[in-house]
Amino acid sequence: MALLGCGVVGSQVIRLMHEQAGDLAARIGAPLELAGVAVRRQGRKRDVDIAPELFTTDAEALVTRDDIDIVIEVIGGIEPARSLIVAALSGGKSVVTANKALLAEDGAALYEAARQGSGDLYFEASVAGAIPLLRPLRESLAGDHVKRVLGIVNGTTNYILDKMDTTGASFTDALEEAQTLGYAEADPTADVEGFDAAAKAAILAGLAYHSRVTAAEVHREGITEITATDVASAKDMGYVIKLLAICARSDDGRSFGVRVHPAMIPRSHPLAGVREAYNAVFVEAESAGQLMFYGKGAGGAPTASAVLGDLVAVARNRLAGTRGPDESTYADLAVHPMGETVTRCHVALDVADKPGVLARVAELFAKHDVSIQTVRQEGHGDDAQLVIVTHRATDAALSATMEGLRELDIVRAVASVMRVEGDD
Amino acid sequence: MALLGCGVVGSQVIRLMHEQAGDLAARIGAPLELAGVAVRRQGRKRDVDIAPELFTTDAEALVTRDDIDIVIEVIGGIEPARSLIVAALSGGKSVVTANKALLAEDGAALYEAARQGSGDLYFEASVAGAIPLLRPLRESLAGDHVKRVLGIVNGTTNYILDKMDTTGASFTDALEEAQTLGYAEADPTADVEGFDAAAKAAILAGLAYHSRVTAAEVHREGITEITATDVASAKDMGYVIKLLAICARSDDGRSFGVRVHPAMIPRSHPLAGVREAYNAVFVEAESAGQLMFYGKGAGGAPTASAVLGDLVAVARNRLAGTRGPDESTYADLAVHPMGETVTRCHVALDVADKPGVLARVAELFAKHDVSIQTVRQEGHGDDAQLVIVTHRATDAALSATMEGLRELDIVRAVASVMRVEGDD
Numbered sequence: 091m092a093l094l095g096c097g098v099v100g101s102q103v104i105r106l107m108h109e110q111a112g113d114l115a116a117r118i119g120a121p122l123e124l125a126g127v128a129v130r131r132q133g134r135k136r137d138v139d140i141a142p143e144l145f146t147t148d149a150e151a152l153v154t155r156d157d158i159d160i161v162i163e164v165i166g167g168i169e170p171a172r173s174l175i176v177a178a179l180s181g182g183k184s185v186v187t188a189n190k191a192l193l194a195e196d197g198a199a200l201y202e203a204a205r206q207g208s209g210d211l212y213f214e215a216s217v218a219g220a221i222p223l224l225r226p227l228r229e230s231l232a233g234d235h236v237k238r239v240l241g242i243v244n245g246t247t248n249y250i251l252d253k254m255d256t257t258g259a260s261f262t263d264a265l266e267e268a269q270t271l272g273y274a275e276a277d278p279t280a281d282v283e284g285f286d287a288a289a290k291a292a293i294l295a296g297l298a299y300h301s302r303v304t305a306a307e308v309h310r311e312g313i314t315e316i317t318a319t320d321v322a323s324a325k326d327m328g329y330v331i332k333l334l335a336i337c338a339r340s341d342d343g344r345s346f347g348v349r350v351h352p353a354m355i356p357r358s359h360p361l362a363g364v365r366e367a368y369n370a371v372f373v374e375a376e377s378a379g380q381l382m383f384y385g386k387g388a389g390g391a392p393t394a395s396a397v398l399g400d401l402v403a404v405a406r407n408r409l410a411g412t413r414g415p416d417e418s419t420y421a422d423l424a425v426h427p428m429g430e431t432v433t434r435c436h437v438a439l440d441v442a443d444k445p446g447v448l449a450r451v452a453e454l455f456a457k458h459d460v461s462i463q464t465v466r467q468e469g470h471g472d473d474a475q476l477v478i479v480t481h482r483a484t485d486a487a488l489s490a491t492m493e494g495l496r497e498l499d500i501v502r503a504v505a506s507v508m509r510v511e512g513d514d
Numbered sequence: 515m516a517l518l519g520c521g522v523v524g525s526q527v528i529r530l531m532h533e534q535a536g537d538l539a540a541r542i543g544a545p546l547e548l549a550g551v552a553v554r555r556q557g558r559k560r561d562v563d564i565a566p567e568l569f570t571t572d573a574e575a576l577v578t579r580d581d582i583d584i585v586i587e588v589i590g591g592i593e594p595a596r597s598l599i600v601a602a603l604s605g606g607k608s609v610v611t612a613n614k615a616l617l618a619e620d621g622a623a624l625y626e627a628a629r630q631g632s633g634d635l636y637f638e639a640s641v642a643g644a645i646p647l648l649r650p651l652r653e654s655l656a657g658d659h660v661k662r663v664l665g666i667v668n669g670t671t672n673y674i675l676d677k678m679d680t681t682g683a684s685f686t687d688a689l690e691e692a693q694t695l696g697y698a699e700a701d702p703t704a705d706v707e708g709f710d711a712a713a714k715a716a717i718l719a720g721l722a723y724h725s726r727v728t729a730a731e732v733h734r735e736g737i738t739e740i741t742a743t744d745v746a747s748a749k750d751m752g753y754v755i756k757l758l759a760i761c762a763r764s765d766d767g768r769s770f771g772v773r774v775h776p777a778m779i780p781r782s783h784p785l786a787g788v789r790e791a792y793n794a795v796f797v798e799a800e801s802a803g804q805l806m807f808y809g810k811g812a813g814g815a816p817t818a819s820a821v822l823g824d825l826v827a828v829a830r831n832r833l834a835g836t837r838g839p840d841e842s843t844y845a846d847l848a849v850h851p852m853g854e855t856v857t858r859c860h861v862a863l864d865v866a867d868k869p870g871v872l873a874r875v876a877e878l879f880a881k882h883d884v885s886i887q888t889v890r891q892e893g894h895g896d897d898a899q900l901v902i903v904t905h906r907a908t909d910a911a912l913s914a915t916m917e918g919l920r921e922l923d924i925v926r927a928v929a930s931v932m933r934v935e936g937d938d
Contacts (some may be wrong), residue, residue, distance in 0.1 A: 106657065106801060116844040117656050117724070214654060220652030220802035222646075230638060230646030232541050233530065233822020300541070358810060363787060377530060377819035378809065380642035384784060385805035395801035398657020412836035420540040 091160035091401070092126045092152050094174055096145075099164040099215075100127070102394035105137045114398070118405040126152045128165075128174075145411040153178040162403055163187040163305030164396060171230040172196060179203035179211065184404040186397055188215035193290035194305035197296065201417035210407055210414045213399035217290040218243050218369045220228035220392030222399070227297045227373070228415055235376040239337040240355075240512060243290040245367035245387045246281035247313050250272045251352075252365050254321045255330055257449035261316055273281060275368050282334065284350040292369070295348040298337050300421035303348060309428040310438060311351035320506050321440060323477070328427055329354035330362045334511060338431070345424040345490035347431040354436055355512035372512075434463075434514075436479050438505040439495060443467075443474035447500050451476060457489040459483065479510060515586035515825070516550045516576050516597055520560055520569075521882055523612060523639075524551070524817035525587040528562045528888035538822070542829040546763070546782035550576045552589075552598075554688035572878055577602040584828055586821060587611040596620060605637065608632035608828040610821055612639035618713035621720065634838045636824035641714040642667050642793045644816030645809035646823070651721045651797070659800040660722040663761040664779075664936060667714040669811045670705035670736050670789035671757040673697045675776075676789050677746045679754055686932035697791050707736035707756065708774040714757035718795070719772040722761050727772060733852040744930045747862060747901070753778035754786045758935060769848040771855040778860055779936035790850055796936075855911030858887075858938075860903050862929040863919060867891075867898035871924050875900060878922060882915040883907065903934060 093100055107114065107122060115121040116390065123242035124140065128149035146152055152490050153161050153174050159177040163185060165171045166451050175185050179402045180203045187193070193200065193216055204211040218241070227236070242248050246268060248261050253264040265282065273514040280286045296303040313333050324331050334353050355362055364370040371389030374380055386392040409416055441447050448465065455462055461481040466474045496503050517524055531538065531546060539545040552573035570576055571869065577585050577598050588610060589595045595616050599609050606629045608893040611617070617624065617640055628635040638648050642665070651660070666672050670692060677688040704710045712732040720727040737757050748755050756775050763770045777850065779786055784806050788794040793811030798804055810816040831838055832880035866869050872889065879886055885905040892899045904912065919925050 102801070110657070110659070113659070113724075113845075114657065117842060124813075145581075148861070204789040220799075221805060222650030225649060225654050226646035229827055230649050230820065230823040232826035233534070233538065234819040235825075236536070267745040300537075360787070375644075375819060377526070377815040379813075379816050381645060381807075381809035384809060386803045389803075392803050395658040395799060396654065396799075400657075402656035403653055406839070407836075410836050412831075412834050415830070418541060421537075465592070 091122060092128065092150050092158045093124065093160065094118055094128045094149055094161060094163045095165035096127050096129050097136065097164065098390040100330060100395065101136065101138045102390035103162060103164065103397055104140060106394055108139060108425055112404060115297070117402050119409055120405070122405065124253065125155070125158050128152050146470050148175065149174050153181055153183070153219060154181050155481070158183060159408055160184045160186070160401065162401065163189060164397065166191065167460050168192055168195060172199070175200055176203045177289045179207045179209050180209040182209055184210035184408060186212045186400040188213065188214040188393055188397060189285070190289040194292040197293070198302055205416065208413065209212060210403055210404040214400050215393045215396035217293050218383070219387040219389065220384070220395045221369060221371070221383050221397070223371055224293070224297060226383065227294070227507070228349060228418065231375055232380065234378050236373060237339055237376060238374040239298055239335070239371060240361060241290070241294065241335040241371035242332055242361055242364050242369055243335045243371065243387060244281055244287040244333060246274045246278065247287070248364065249367040250282070251313060251316070251333065254316070254318060255325065258318055258322065260318050261314060271384050284310045287333060287335045287350040291337060291348050291350050294335065295337040295346060299339065299346050299423050300418045301423045302419045303425060307348060308348035309347070309351070309423045313352050316352055317506070320508060323506070324508070328357050329510070330357055331508065332361060336431045336511065340426060345426040347426050347428065349428060349431065349478070351509060353509045353511040359512040363511065367377055374454070377394050429484060429489070431485045433485055433488065434480050434482050434510040435488045436477070436510050437492065437495070438509070439457045439476045439478070440502040440505055441474050441476050442502065443470045444499055448476065449482065450500055455480070455491055456493045458487045458494065460487050477504065482514065515546060515548060515581045515587065516579070516586060517548065518573055518577070518595070520551050520553050520562065520586045521588065521590035522736070523817045523821065525560065525562045526814035527586060527588065527821055528564060530822055532563060538826060540824050543833055544760070544829070546825070546829065548634065549579070549582050552576050559614060563646040568689065569698070570824050573598050574702070576606070578605050582607060583832055584608045584825065586825065587613060588821065590615065592616055592619060592805055593751055596623070599624055600627045603633055606631040606633055606720050606821070608832060610636045610824040610828060612817055612821060614710070614713040614717060618716040621717070622726055622841070629840065632837065634828040636838065638824050639817045639820035641717050642795060642807070643811040643813065644819050645793060645795070645807050645811065646920040647734045647795055647807050648717070648721060650807065651710055651718070652750070652842065653804065655799055658802050660797060661763055661800060662798040663718050663722055663759070663795060664785060665714070665718065665759040665795035666756055666785055666788050667759045667795065667811060668705055668711040669793055670698045670702065672788065672793070673791040675737060675740070675755055675757060678740070678742060679749065682742055682746065682785065684742050685738060706738050708734045711757060711759045711774040712735060712912065714833045715761060715774050718759065719761040720771060723763065723770050723847050724842045725847045726843045726882045727849060731772060731849045733771070733773035733775070737776050740776055741930070744932060747930065748778045750812050752781050753934070754781055755932065756785060760935065769850040771852065773852060773855065773937035775933060777933045777935040783936040783937065807916050833861055851866065853908060853913070855907050857912065858904050859912045860932045860933040860934050861916065861919070863900045863902070865898050865900050865922055865928040866896070867894045872900065872925055874922065875919070878918045879904070879915055882911045882918065885909050886916050899929065
């Protein structure tokens with residue numbers, strides 16, 4: 091087998107392959123042999139114990155070598171990862187990858203290459219790191235119907251939101267702390283703007299609904315606009331704000347929505363207790379009911395654990411002359427636009443405290459067919475605030491209502507708007 | 515395929531096979547056909563929609579019929595389930611079973627029959643119902659080392675302990691409520707004495723440590739002795755009492771312990787929040803770190819979901835002419851006796867409040883090499899109570915210490931002893 095990339099994850103894969111060589115051989119039924127490691131630069135000092143001649147900068151030559159039957163890709167990013175994986179798969183090799191961005195952008199091309207070459211494409215490490223999640227979704231739940239997936243799938247943003255919740259810190263301060271501790275990158279865009287979570291949401295939705303989904307189809311909002319006041323006000327009401335990846339089937343089962351955005355969830359919800367950089371995915375299936383999978387979503391060793399689990403599986407498959415589950419897109423359901431997604435909203439309005447204000451606000455909600463669950467007035471006089479939580483409505487109706495509120499003369503400002511999930 | 519048993523789980527399996535016939539066929543690549551259902555009594559009114567001629571009381575004939583390639587067993591118990599499964603497997607059929615008692619008593623015989631016939635033996639539903647747990651353990655973590663498994667795997671006892679914790683009820687009252695609500699059987703022995711959990715612990719330990727384990731090797735204590743006072747005193751100290759199935763590798767990795775007993779866990783532990791009849795299994799692996807799997811551990815539809823997931827897998831394997839993972843016992847580690855298990859203890863002593871009492875108690879702990887973490891004296895005079903939490907020590911040393919305490923003249927009574935888990 092060959093390894094593409096020798097960074098944080100790759101070096102852990104090598105370490106574990108050494109340390110557990112005996113166990114892996116027993117579990118597979120044959121020993122694993124590392125035949126080459128593709129790196130960008132030769133001669134760099136690396137914290138791994140392998141013969142220097144195994145390193146090569148010619149990844150293309152490595153993935154087409156005849157003596158290699160399995161390729162592990164942990165480079166990340168779209169190119170050259172895509173070309174290398176496609177070349178390996180087309181050439182009949184099996185591939186284990188942790189590359190969520192590539193799978194979410196062009197998974198179909200990878201599966202196609204795997205079918206051509208009759209090899210395996212496994213990618214457990216691509217979503218929620220060490221948590222066994224994709225295998226359960228595509229195998230254990232193969233006899234069930236997934237209604238909804240609610241996931242905390244990005245450790246960086248969960249760390250930031252958890253700090254804001256427990257210490258009252260601002261987004262900027264919490265981000266800075268996350269960067270100092272290595273939980274966030276110098277350029278945190280992919281995490282805080284939800285791109286990373288959106289790629290994972292696309293992969294989860296594809297498996298859950300047996301349909302093809304790309305990251306471009308995922309509605310995406312990040313957490314940069316969340317203020318300490320939003321977090322405190324959620325706390326007051328018994329909620330906590332989390333960045334969620336949500337896949338939800340429509341009521342008629344003919345389409346589904348996929349979205350990533352911050353949302354308020356009740357503190358009693360199992361996801362509310364997911365602290366620091368941990369990940370957790372909550373799955374609601376028709377027969378199985380509510381399930382939750384919890385663990386470390388990132389890091390060298392946890393991700394390497396998932397990669398090695400896949401490696402054992404594809405190696406066993408090769409020995410048995412068989413393949414694991416292929417892409418399953420038979421349902422071919424449509425992704426419905428965000429406007430058709432049914433959700434609920436928490437909205438805080440700065441209003442003038444005078445008679446008739448509530449009536450005019452309520453009238454606007456009614457006009458858009460949005461039913462109000464609770465209203466609370468806080469403060470009075472010039473500082474009066476209306477806090478409203480709606481019943482379920484389409485996102486389009488909720489957005490139109492928020493638009494209308496902003497134009498209402500008696501509304502000084504729409505202080506915050508946040509979707510509410512997990513309490514229906 | 516054939517179904518053995520048409521009770522709570524079996525009838526849900528039939529219902530779901532009907533309702534999801536199209537999906538199952540698409541996921542497998544071929545339609546499933548139910549060729550027979552073995553029942554104890556013919557002609558009984560059943561809540562399933564199948565042709566009456568499919569029912570038979572001759573299960574033995576059914577499992578050897580040539581036109582049947584997959585057998586689902588949901589009868590439970592040792593016989594006739596064992597003979598039927600062995601006959602089916604030896605005859606080359608694949609078997610899906612939810613039978614934890616049989617697997618924990620004689621799993622080796624079933625695996626042997628599966629090898630002879632080259633069929634599959636799948637049993638995801640046997641532990642923690644709908645929660646995908648066995649597949650993650652034996653496949654996703656195949657490249658990792660499991661250090662410890664802490665599981666709430668019996669819904670009945672979790673319901674009872676949760677009621678005692680939230681309402682202050684006695685064991686008897688909580689049991690009665692559980693019986694009224696259908697969470698406990700009229701004869702609750704298998705649940706409250708830990709037999710059910712012990713069978714599951716044996717299955718989990720076997721998979722986690724790649725060794726053969728039977729229920730007889732599991733140290734087992736039930737929850738019938740737990741008093742409302744124990745529960746309240748745990749609560750005071752920030753703990754909650756749960757019946758845990760624990761599989762833990764020794765520090766040198768050469769053996770492991772398997773046990774089922776009530777234990778105090780900190781309220782901050784992810785398992786502490788598992789309410790009512792839910793199940794959850796907490797796994798600590800060397801590379802993956804802490805993982806938790808949560809969901810419904812019993813019930814017709816959840817168990818049927820797990821059975822159908824396995825059914826899809828074995829059907830796919832048959833179409834591909836391959837087999838799923840075989841029994842993995844290569845590590846062949848020994849189960850060490852309970853006395854060698856390392857754990858911690860919480861003990862409450864009724865003592866006389868006079869000088870020198872603590873010194874004599876402390877001396878006894880020291881004599882047995884048990885180090886004390888905290889001591890708290892409550893009350894005074896005749897009602898004085900010493901509450902001691904130890905550091906980690908072998909169960910043998912802890913037991914000898916408790917024995918010694920009972921014989922100490924200054925100790926009026928050992929009011930409660932409870933192991934402490936999950937905070938190291």
